[in-house]
Amino acid sequence: MQAVIENIIQETESVKRFYLKPQSEEGFRFLPGQFITLRIQDTERSYSIANPPDESGLIELCIVLNPDGKVTPLLWQMQPGEIVEISEALGSMVLPEIWDKDLCFICTGTGVAPFRSMIGHLLKQGELNQNIYLVFGNRYSADILYKAEFEAWSGENGRFQFIPVLSREEGPYRKGYVHAVYEELFADRRDAHFYVCGWEAMCKEARQRLKTMGYNRRQYTFEQYDG
Ligand SMILES: Cc1cc2nc3c(=O)[nH]c(=O)nc-3n(C[C@H](O)[C@H](O)[C@H](O)COP(=O)(O)OP(=O)(O)OC[C@H]3O[C@@H](n4cnc5c(N)ncnc54)[C@H](O)[C@@H]3O)c2cc1C
Numbered sequence: 001m002q003a004v005i006e007n008i009i010q011e012t013e014s015v016k017r018f019y020l021k022p023q024s025e026e027g028f029r030f031l032p033g034q035f036i037t038l039r040i041q042d043t044e045r046s047y048s049i050a051n052p053p054d055e056s057g058l059i060e061l062c063i064v065l066n067p068d069g070k071v072t073p074l075l076w077q078m079q080p081g082e083i084v085e086i087s088e089a090l091g092s093m094v095l096p097e098i099w100d101k102d103l104c105f106i107c108t109g110t111g112v113a114p115f116r117s118m119i120g121h122l123l124k125q126g127e128l129n130q131n132i133y134l135v136f137g138n139r140y141s142a143d144i145l146y147k148a149e150f151e152a153w154s155g156e157n158g159r160f161q162f163i164p165v166l167s168r169e170e171g172p173y174r175k176g177y178v179h180a181v182y183e184e185l186f187a188d189r190r191d192a193h194f195y196v197c198g199w200e201a202m203c204k205e206a207r208q209r210l211k212t213m214g215y216n217r218r219q220y221t222f223e224q225y226d227g
Helices: 072-076 109-124 147-156 178-185 200-213
Strands: 002-010 015-022 035-040 043-048 059-064 083-086 102-108 132-138 160-166 192-198 220-224
Touching (some): 015 072, 035 059, 043 109, 102 178, 109 132, 109 192
Parallel strands (some): 132 160
Antiparallel strands (some): 035 083
């Protein structure tokens, strides 16, 4: 199906937000956490939908430029009003049908995109009965996508904890990598569901560490951006 690029926002030095309006009479249906594939010049790449479903009918993508890549440099030249080819919503990293345990979202960089959709959707439902943790790794504070929004959400809802982790910058945020954070938060090994999204190295390590902590395959879901 075709989609019109309605708007493009330069979010950080290397990340842009693209707002697409799918041209479908039935509307565009998706579940929080799903992704689409985008076809440009006969090449396809997948992108997570970063907004929760809403009345606007828009889908938002949050994309980091890979200067040596095939597709993102082409995307960087595109302007509002241009048309791209997209798939229907795909993917099985979605929210549980019954939500009866804490949810811990672990990501780096644009891996936060599907979690913004999922957490935004959960927070829209009103008072939460379980805790939500977003453990978000970046190099520098300037790289933290949707920072103001996540901080506002955690200020408004005591059950949502936003935990940025920076690998290359001292204070005010926690220094280091995401792994030590969820290991501490879940040191008691209580029942929980973990969602992990990002590039291969982080995903692989999280899978290994969650296993070592004693969590089983039904307790974590991964979306790996490469490999
Ligand atoms: C389900 C799914 C959802 C995705 N969602 C997003 C999303 O929401 N936002 C987003 O930015 N990307 C997302 N990606 C990655 C995206 O599909 C492309 O791989 C990415 O945009 C690079 O495309 P390219 O053609 O420019 O580079 P390619 O020509 O494909 O680049 C070659 C290789 O570079 C590596 N690479 C590229 N960028 C990085 C990076 N930042 N860090 C580490 N390695 C990298 C990868 O290993 C890749 O195979 C997703 C991937 C999948 C599978």
